[in-house]
Amino acid sequence: MLAGTLLPAAQLRAQRVAAQHATGPYELTGCPSHTFWRDATFPTELEPDRPSFVFWLRALLSPAEARALIAIAEKHSFSEDPDSTDLLPSHELYLLQRGRPAVEPVWAAIGERVERCVLPFVRTKFNCPNCVPCVSMVRRYKASERLRVTTHRDIESSVTMVVELRPAGATPEAGGLYIASSQEGETSFPTLRAGDAFIHDFGLLHGVRVACDGADADCARYSLVLWFQEDAAKCAAGGEVAAAERLLRRSAEAGVAEGRFSWARFVSSRHWPPEQGRPPTEAADASALADARGFLEAAAAQQNHSRSAMLLAQLLLDGVPPALAADAGEAARWARKAEELGHPQAAEWRGMHSERLEEGGGGARVAAAVAAAVLCAAVAARVVGGGRAAPKREGKGKQQLFRKKKAS
Secondary structure, three states: OOHHHHOHHHHHHHHHHHHHHHHOOOOOOOOOOOOEEEEEEEOOOOOOOOOEEEEEEEOOOOHHHHHHHHHHHOOOOOEOOEOOOOOOEOOEEEEEEOOEEOOHHHHHHHHHHHHHHHHHHHHHHOOOOOOEEEEEEEEEEEOOOEOEEEEEOOOOOOEEEEEEEEOOOOOOOOEEEEEEOOOOOOEEEEOOOOOOEEEEEOOOEEEEEEOOOOOOOOOOEEEEEEEEEOOHHHHHHOOOOHHHHHHHHHHHHOOOHHHHHHHHHHHHOOOOOOOOOOOOOOHHHHHHHHHHHHHHHHHHHHHOOHHHHHHHHHHHHHOEOOOEOOOHHHHHHHHHHHHHOOOOOHHHHHHHOHHHHHHOHHHHHHHHHHHHHHHHHHHHHHHHHOOOOOOOOOOOOHHHOEEEEOOO
């Protein structure tokens, strides 16, 4: 059980301290005279009684500085390595990796502004006195490359800053960075002009959706993303933010559908899909995946959460051997459930895998029995040996800060 669950009073005290830091007065130092800040709260279904604090640093860069940074970045090759959210080409240029400049000329154009202006603000507003800039990249969006980043949380970042270098157009019509209270809720587009920065913590659900079509060759969006880590040691080590896992687990244990789904996806993403993850060979892996399956089944069956049903179907079609056995029959059942609940990709997914889903039955049961036997042997070996499992691993009045558009 988590400490936050056992010590609710301590947790509430920590929340009050965080809120005092977030909402208190602050005088910008080391920033251009034209830069000013705004804040707002945004609801999150993970913890309905505890909204996220979000911040703007308006005019962190001038439009001319933003254009100059793009021009410098475009002198370098943007990576097409798979993006961690959807495995599609990322079209990004890393400027900073584990606290060290990766492309010196580009980081030099922004690094001093970050150190003198942004870092003191982040340390104060997020109650993170030892936070350091850790990972940064410029991302490019256009019709011929990429127009979306799927909805996600930055679980490897204590604090995230997104600087709008070049909007594709006015939001929400042209899209851009959006935030959401849940995977199945409405999306809101923070109003961002060229040079504005938007800052949030790891708990905020967000993504990118840009409305460019192939007819407009000049339509493009550029953004600079910067992840801050809690300290230099964590930045050098890399990996997930421990507080992010605690937040998701706490929400799942509280019976929140969004929390059940998010924690299950967080855990399963360590091992699935296989080309991204590592084999779940530890007893702790098996326990976590069993919990994940239970949370997904509860969210889908009891709370009609379509994304939980869809993720269950995907996991069960191939399984996550040896910890989670494949079961084509169960995969088919949950895929049908996802479609009934209105998941936008369920019908297409069922069509793509129709032959395998129709197999179900005997083959899947044999595979399940074999996988279960392998897992039992692995767990028994750990117990007999006395080993311990390894630890687990994006203005004026506030009415103008967001513009809403229904999630697609």
